[in-house]
Amino acid sequence: MAKQQDDRTTLDLFSEEKRPGRPKTNPLPRSAQLKVNKRNQLRRDKANGLRRVELKMEAEMLEQLNALAKAQNLSRADLIQVLIKQHIETNPVPDGRD
DSSP: OOOOTTOSSSGGGGTTOOOSSSOOSSSSOHHHHHHHHHHHHHHHHHHTTOOOOOOOOOHHHHHHHHHHHHHTTOOHHHHHHHHHHHHHHHSOOOOSOO
8 A cells, every 4th residue: 555645544554653853733745735825825815815926126125115114114015005005095096987
């Protein structure tokens, strides 16, 4: 019988294997743990109404953004969200009616 890394029901078959170091707290290898954690994070974000946005910016602007976030004790993502909300509130989108 072949051992499958993501098979959690056959771990007892291999419990006699002694390994040096700290015992495993998760039966999955690190790469599989990362995939599971990322999938769970995306589900939590979706349940909270969050969507992923990526952007590119100049390094100098990013450094300024990081400094501003640190000064305001916010994460960079939270600061970007605050700045965008402020901009939208002060510059409402026209509804297109004449």
